[in-house]
Amino acid sequence: MKLAGLVFAIVVAIAAVVLILLGVPEVPQGHGTTHLEFASMERGGPGSLRHVDVIWIGWLLGALEIGLFVVLLAFGARSRRGLRGLGWPLAVGGLAYLAVWTALVLAYRAEMSGAAPEFFLGFPAATAWMLFGLWPLPLLFAVYYVFGFDRWVATPEDLAELERRLARRRETPEARTEERGS
Amino acid sequence: MEELRNPTILAALALYMGTCIVVGLWALRRTHSARDFFMAGRDLGVIVAGMAVFSSTLSGFGFVGGPGLVYAMGMSSIWMVICSSIGFTLSFFLLAKRLRLFAEVRDTISLPDAVAARYGSETSRLLTALAILLGVMGYLATQILAMATVLQSILERTAWFGETSLITCVVISSAVLVFYCVTGGIIASVYTDLVQGSVMVVAALLVFVTALFAIDGGAAGAVQVIRADDPEAISPWGTLGMFGCLSWYLLFGLGGAGQPHIVTKFMMSKSVGDARHILPISILGYTVSALLWISIGLVMRALVLQGMHPELTTADAAAPDFLQAYAHPVLAGVVFAGLFAAIMSTADGFLNIGAAAVVHDIPRALRGRSLERELFWARAATIVIAIAAAVFALYSHYQNERLVALLGAFGWGTFAAALVPTVAIGFNWKRATATAANVAIATSLVVNFGLELFDVAIPYGIHGGTISLVLSIVLFFGVSLLTPQPRLDPDIEAVMDI
Numbered sequence: 001m002k003l004a005g006l007v008f009a010i011v012v013a014i015a016a017v018v019l020i021l022l023g024v025p026e027v028p029q030g031h032g033t034t035h036l037e038f039a040s041m042e043r044g045g046p047g048s049l050r051h052v053d054v055i056w057i058g059w060l061l062g063a064l065e066i067g068l069f070v071v072l073l074a075f076g077a078r079s080r081r082g083l084r085g086l087g088w089p090l091a092v093g094g095l096a097y098l099a100v101w102t103a104l105v106l107a108y109r110a111e112m113s114g115a116a117p118e119f120f121l122g123f124p125a126a127t128a129w130m131l132f133g134l135w136p137l138p139l140l141f142a143v144y145y146v147f148g149f150d151r152w153v154a155t156p157e158d159l160a161e162l163e164r165r166l167a168r169r170r171e172t173p174e175a176r177t178e179e180r181g182s
Numbered sequence: 183m184e185e186l187r188n189p190t191i192l193a194a195l196a197l198y199m200g201t202c203i204v205v206g207l208w209a210l211r212r213t214h215s216a217r218d219f220f221m222a223g224r225d226l227g228v229i230v231a232g233m234a235v236f237s238s239t240l241s242g243f244g245f246v247g248g249p250g251l252v253y254a255m256g257m258s259s260i261w262m263v264i265c266s267s268i269g270f271t272l273s274f275f276l277l278a279k280r281l282r283l284f285a286e287v288r289d290t291i292s293l294p295d296a297v298a299a300r301y302g303s304e305t306s307r308l309l310t311a312l313a314i315l316l317g318v319m320g321y322l323a324t325q326i327l328a329m330a331t332v333l334q335s336i337l338e339r340t341a342w343f344g345e346t347s348l349i350t351c352v353v354i355s356s357a358v359l360v361f362y363c364v365t366g367g368i369i370a371s372v373y374t375d376l377v378q379g380s381v382m383v384v385a386a387l388l389v390f391v392t393a394l395f396a397i398d399g400g401a402a403g404a405v406q407v408i409r410a411d412d413p414e415a416i417s418p419w420g421t422l423g424m425f426g427c428l429s430w431y432l433l434f435g436l437g438g439a440g441q442p443h444i445v446t447k448f449m450m451s452k453s454v455g456d457a458r459h460i461l462p463i464s465i466l467g468y469t470v471s472a473l474l475w476i477s478i479g480l481v482m483r484a485l486v487l488q489g490m491h492p493e494l495t496t497a498d499a500a501a502p503d504f505l506q507a508y509a510h511p512v513l514a515g516v517v518f519a520g521l522f523a524a525i526m527s528t529a530d531g532f533l534n535i536g537a538a539a540v541v542h543d544i545p546r547a548l549r550g551r552s553l554e555r556e557l558f559w560a561r562a563a564t565i566v567i568a569i570a571a572a573v574f575a576l577y578s579h580y581q582n583e584r585l586v587a588l589l590g591a592f593g594w595g596t597f598a599a600a601l602v603p604t605v606a607i608g609f610n611w612k613r614a615t616a617t618a619a620n621v622a623i624a625t626s627l628v629v630n631f632g633l634e635l636f637d638v639a640i641p642y643g644i645h646g647g648t649i650s651l652v653l654s655i656v657l658f659f660g661v662s663l664l665t666p667q668p669r670l671d672p673d674i675e676a677v678m679d680i
Contacts, residue, residue, distance in 0.1 A: 031643030044414025122402025
């Protein structure tokens with residue numbers, strides 16, 4: 001119940017943050033407007049000013065989403081024997097994920113304040129954090145899955161125990177009756 | 183060479199469609215039962231399964247709509263791409279093991295089968311099957327219309343076939359799709375997915391390189407041009423803004439675990455352990471293919487801003503215009519084949535799960551057993567669903583464009599809101615109850631349909647599907663905790679203990 005309760009709590013928190021956000025009036029054209037010269041394109045409304053009052057609500061929402069993702073990874077990997085040592089690797093990955101997200105928001109905030117942006121591989125720093133940080137970082141969890149499958153996802157002992165339990169069930173009088181019936 | 187552009191594109195399409203037909207004929211000899219038709223005999227190798235998972239995920243939207251969104255909104259829609267790394271991983275952590283084990287202990291051949299086994303509820307099976315069927319009709323109609331529109335745009339540039347009508351294009355493209363889906367069921371579907379996924383990867387890599395050379399300074403040059411016009415367009419949020427992007431990140435990241443045409447494939451591998459090899463293949467295939475999405479969109483926006491290319495008539499013309507103007511004819515042929523591959527690889531999965539809902543799940547829910555001669559009826563249902571979707575697409579195109587959009591709303595967002603709680607959470611949480619699953623499915627249908635029907639615009643560009651997803655998860659937990667703890671069947675409990 002602990003992990004399920006945590007999932008529930010995070011989703012409720014996400015709902016609460018969205019409700020708080022909806023209470024803050026959005027600036028006009030806050031989520032884009034038609035480009036002045038090219039009708040098939042959009043522009044970012046009044047520019048980065050649209051995020052001044054809500055950027056930390058945005059950071060919180062993103063952080064909650066990352067928290068939800070990481071807790072759900074644990075939720076899916078968990079067995080009757082708990083997380084079997086996966087908790088710490090997930091926590092480390094989750095903190096790194098959160099750190100990259102925070103770096104992205106801080107870089108964008110610096111650009112909002114008018115500072116000349118730094119560039120990485122041709123992209124402004126905040127966008128570079130998104131493309132080269134937030135995108136590849138969750139691959140760490142995929143690495144856990146690929147290389148830790150036998151240890152963290154489905155151990156040979158787990159599968160053998162499942163087989164034993166199913167075999168025991170097949171031997172019960174009810175199961176034999178069901179099989180004869182079918 | 184330029185005069186050979188359209189014949190080359192047509193030849194590439196003909197070769198691709200011919201390959202699909204050959205695969206269909208080959209799969210016909212391997213399809214002997216409904217279990218083969220819907221589950222590929224649970225005998226898929228890791229490469230086939232991995233390619234099938236990724237190519238089912240990336241529909242025609244990724245090859246046309248995706249570049250169009252980047253062209254129109256800058257970086258915004260890239261959140262739908264960057265969530266793929268966490269999205270695939272989440273789906274595998276939450277479902278790959280349990281769905282495969284459910285298939286083993288209960289011989290499930292569809293997702294509603296697994297839902298009925300988990301919750302011991304025929305009502306849950308029925309609601310899941312109905313949600314799938316509604317979503318399938320909407321998705322299929324949009325995919326068929328997209329195929330026909332692209333085919334018509336290619337044919338109208340040729341001297342011989344310039345007058346081909348949209349109806350003829352619907353018939354041609356649907357006929358190939360239906361042929362291999364009817365003959366070989368899911369076996370043909372996943373093996374064509376292998377071909378289709380390979381074509382998509384090759385096409386995306388070639389387009390990515392071509393796009394970088396289409397503008398001075400490559401990617402960095404495109405970024406500078408876009409930034410000079412509107413810094414927000416090249417910021418992480420694009421023109422949509424922070425909250426619209428974050429709503430997509432949640433919906434597309436977590437929502438993948440609720441897409442029936444994708445997660446059903448978790449039941450088809452040879453063994454539970456295969457999942458560890460399928461995951462990296464799926465992520466790699468999707469990531470490489472998504473390069474097309476990003477590169478075409480950014481480069482076309484920059485070229486139009488620079489005045490190097492005339493303004494597009496619509497944003498969705500970004501990919502076709504790029505291919506016509508900047509790609510070598512052979513590459514254009516490969517990419518158009520890749521586009522058809524992207525559409526068909528998603529559509530075939532939908533046809534198969536739709537047929538399963540009609541001949542297996544709905545009859546089981548209503549009368550306790552599936553239809554006699556299930557394989558025959560599965561093939562018949564595949565044809566009927568395809569024809570119904572094609573007629574619906576055409577009717578909608580000519581009479582009421584809103585209809586497809588309306589049923590299209592029963593797409594990703596509805597599946598996510600209905601099936602993430604019911605399947606992704608409920609298959610990992612013993613306390614979840616059938617009543618909660620039914621409430622979550624009903625909520626997703628009502629909320630998504632309502633938002634689309636009443637054209638509700640949520641402030642900050644937040645996607646309605648995300649609101650629906652969050653609401654249905656909250657209700658799922660709440661109702662589960664308020665209803666009596668369910669008593670699980672021992673074999674289901676054993677699977678959930680692993």
